[in-house]
Amino acid sequence: MIRLTREPFDPGEALNAFCSQRAATGAVASFVGLARGTGASGPALELEAYPGFTDREIERFVAKAVERFDLQDAGVVHRIGPIGAGEAIVLVMTAAPHRRAAFEACDYLMDYLKSRAPLWKREFGPDGGRWVEPTEGDLADLARWA
Amino acid sequence: MNALNPGGRYDEAAAIAPVRVAVLTISDTRDEESDTSGHLLAERVAGAGHALADKAIVPDDVEAIRAQIRGWTRSGEVDAIVTTGGTGLTGRDVTPEAIEPMFDKRIEGFSVVFHLVSYQSIGLSTLQSRALAGIIDGVFVFCLPGSNGAVRDGWDKVIAPQLDSRHRPCNLVEIMPRLAER
Numbered sequence: 001m002i003r004l005t006r007e008p009f010d011p012g013e014a015l016n017a018f019c020s021q022r023a024a025t026g027a028v029a030s031f032v033g034l035a036r037g038t039g040a041s042g043p044a045l046e047l048e049a050y051p052g053f054t055d056r057e058i059e060r061f062v063a064k065a066v067e068r069f070d071l072q073d074a075g076v077v078h079r080i081g082p083i084g085a086g087e088a089i090v091l092v093m094t095a096a097p098h099r100r101a102a103f104e105a106c107d108y109l110m111d112y113l114k115s116r117a118p119l120w121k122r123e124f125g126p127d128g129g130r131w132v133e134p135t136e137g138d139l140a141d142l143a144r145w146a
Numbered sequence: 147m148n149a150l151n152p153g154g155r156y157d158e159a160a161a162i163a164p165v166r167v168a169v170l171t172i173s174d175t176r177d178e179e180s181d182t183s184g185h186l187l188a189e190r191v192a193g194a195g196h197a198l199a200d201k202a203i204v205p206d207d208v209e210a211i212r213a214q215i216r217g218w219t220r221s222g223e224v225d226a227i228v229t230t231g232g233t234g235l236t237g238r239d240v241t242p243e244a245i246e247p248m249f250d251k252r253i254e255g256f257s258v259v260f261h262l263v264s265y266q267s268i269g270l271s272t273l274q275s276r277a278l279a280g281i282i283d284g285v286f287v288f289c290l291p292g293s294n295g296a297v298r299d300g301w302d303k304v305i306a307p308q309l310d311s312r313h314r315p316c317n318l319v320e321i322m323p324r325l326a327e328r
Contacts, residue, residue: 053189057182064179116182118294131267133293146175 001075002059004049008084009077011091018075018093025072025095029102031110037085038125044085046129047078048120054080061112069105071096076109080119111142152259156312163311163319166199167191168224170214172232172241173292174205183230183290183297190301191228196309199224206232211244219283225322226309227285228301231292233276241289242276249280249287256288256304263303267295284326286318 001018003009011032019028035044049055062074073095083089092109096102113119115134122129134142169191171184181203191198200218204210211232218224232241246252256279264272275291277300286309290300311319 050186050189053186057185060179112180116180116294118182118186120295120298130269131295133268133271133295143175 001073002055002062003075003077004051004055004080005077006079006081008087009079009091011077011088014075014077014091015093018073018095022072022095024097026097027099027102028093028095029099029106030094031090031092031106032088033090033110035083035085035087035089038123040124040126042124043082044124045089046082046122046124047080047089048122049080050118054118057118058113061117062109065094065105065109065112069094069096069101069108071101071105074105074109076113078113078117078119108145111138111145114138115142152307154307155314156310157314158312160312162195164196165225165309165311165319165322166197166223167309168200168202168218168227169198170201170211170218170227170229171203171292172206172211172229173203174238176203176231178203183292183294186294186297187228187230187290187301190297190306194306194310206238206240208240208244211241212248215245215248215282215287219285219287224285226318227287228305229287229289230297233278233289233291235274235276239276242278245282245287245289246278246280248282250283251281253279253281253286259304260290260300263299264296267299281325284322286322286325 015030037044066074071094075093077091079089092106094102094105115138121132123132169187171181188198188201204214232239257277260277261272279288288305290296307313308318
């Protein structure tokens with residue numbers, strides 16, 4: 001399940017829905033990324049997507065994670081548009097028979113979403129907005145899975 | 147005119163003359179599922195009304211890059227090539243080293259304009275890329291960095307308008323028949 005949303009979402013509600021009806025699942029791992037505030041007013045950051053393309057690309061990568069880690073299910077909820085400080089940007093959920101696969105797949109999916117997913121991020125600071133590229137640290141995180 | 151606004155316009159009455167574009171991802175780590183910037187380019191090429199002639203992924207290896215590029219430039223089935231990746235400054239980044247010696251002509255302005263556009267997006271970080279372009283066997287070859295941001299800046303703001311036959315006052319498509327003349 002991949003959902004891109006312009007509206008704030010409740011990670012707890014989405015996670016509860018993901019955990020229900022799972023008699024065969026032993027482990028669900030989840031990660032929530034929040035927009036860190038800078039103290040400035042207005043949105044902390046803005047994410048742009050190509051509608052119809054971005055969700056398909058994420059879907060394709062989630063399918064890769066399901067195969068690689070033998071997951072029973074995986075879900076991603078991602079905010080796009082302007083996001084306020086403290087709001088959830090992204091929720092990743094993975095379901096597997098045992099915890100190791102669920103944890104690792106969650107980590108793997110986050111590294112992809114941070115560095116390679118077709119989302120364009122603009123951060124707002126005291127001197128206006130600036131587009132942000134993945135950092136060396138983000139790329140090194142992603143390279144762990146090669 | 148704003149120094150960073152290129153001006154130009156599109157002749158809306160005309161139909162676009164489709165160009166056959168091949169997309170090459172240059173990366174040691176990406177495969178078909180994770181090749182987002184390659185997919186992004188393929189999507190933009192088709193969305194602009196062009197034909198996606200081919201798409202491939204090669205590792206950051208000089209000989210592998212050259213073999214793929216030469217295969218396309220000599221196929222007679224490709225008018226332009228756009229590559230993504232391998233333009234950075236690390237030891238593994240060898241796209242310019244592979245492709246620059248192949249150029250019959252280098253398009254100096256492409257690097258300049260790419261950096262102008264990219265500077266507006268990401269500031270001085272643009273110094274860490276070596277985007278370049280030139281002509282090989284009468285085929286345009288554009289080399290963009292591997293990030294989605296660079297692909298968007300490079301394709302949407304620089305390559306797409308210049309590969310559009312409706313763009314005025316000039317575009318690269320109208321001179322294509324003369325690239326290989328002697």
